[in-house]
Amino acid sequence: MRGWVQRLNPLVLLSFGFASLAGSFAVRDLTSAVVAASAYAVAGVLFLPSWRYPLACLALCGVSAGLIGFSAWRLGNGDHAPVAALRILVLAWPGAVVVGFVDPSRLGDHVAQRLPVPDRFVAAFVASLQRVTGLAGTWQQLARARRARGLGPGRNPLTVVRYVGSMTFAMLADALRGGSRMSVAMDARGFATATRRSWAEPATWSRADTVGLAVAIALGSVAPLTLALA
Known part of the structure; x- marks a missing residue:
């Protein structure tokens, strides 16, 4: 259980x-x-x-x-x-x-197939949730890349504050780039104009x-x- x-x-x-x-x-x-x-x-x-x-x-x-x-x-x-x-x-x-x-993908499958919610809204909502769940992994990748270049935070509190600020700005820039790429990819696959959609898994x-x-x-x-x- x-x-x-x-x-x-x-x-x-x-x-x-x-x-x-x-x-x-x-x-x-x-x-x-x-x-x-x-x-x-x-x-x-x-x-x-x-x-x-x-x-x-x-x-x-x-x-x-x-x-x-x-x-x-x-x-x-x-x-x-x-x-x-x-x-x-x-x-x-x-x-x-x-x-x-x-799980965001399963949530989108069940919401779209079981609730009277517009498919376009569901697809956009699931895509945004997947971006949010990937923020932790992006932070770790950026932190490892900065440590490899000798740009770690150190022990000075002022340096730590600057490090967190720069990491936050880098996360924002990455989120904007990722959102633009995802928007173009979704438009190229017909997410904006499709009248009938298929979903990854059945909502059992x-x-x-x-x-x-x-x-x-x-x-x-x-x-x-x-x-x-x-």
Whole structure:
């Protein structure tokens, strides 16, 4: 079961984020907040292949949750501060985790074939997502090329700031060049004028997808049910 989430189609994965968003509106007391957050933590232990990435997402979401809780405490509502912080975790953490398992190409196949979305928009959206996912690799290539030329950041903080600034400018220039090349390539292949398109893979729906959608709805309903019972 630890790798079960990797077999789900992208639309089902995104449903976990939307369900947590809807369920977060029912987090109004500490009981519902703790139960909802615990339910997602248990689901992560059961279904996710590793806990390194979810813990990294939890740390990032925890920063936002901590700021919201601190703001609530500073405004004089100390009793509501933990509830506000946990509401942010319930809202943001599941979606942040499942996005890491979404493949842009598969997402485009399922969105175009199962949802009433214009094909041209889907193709452009998937192309942009693929460019975003390649930014980390581009950064590493640029860093290796600069180190080979003796242009590493060094240990001086001022030099590090200059290095990051120059790398960011180089990333921007590479993104503009790559976007222009991709635009020309897509136009040459008829993406702008095609009236009927084919897609890389069929958008199949399996029994695991049905179970995954049910689990997403159940997790999103934990907070409302807890609030109603309380």
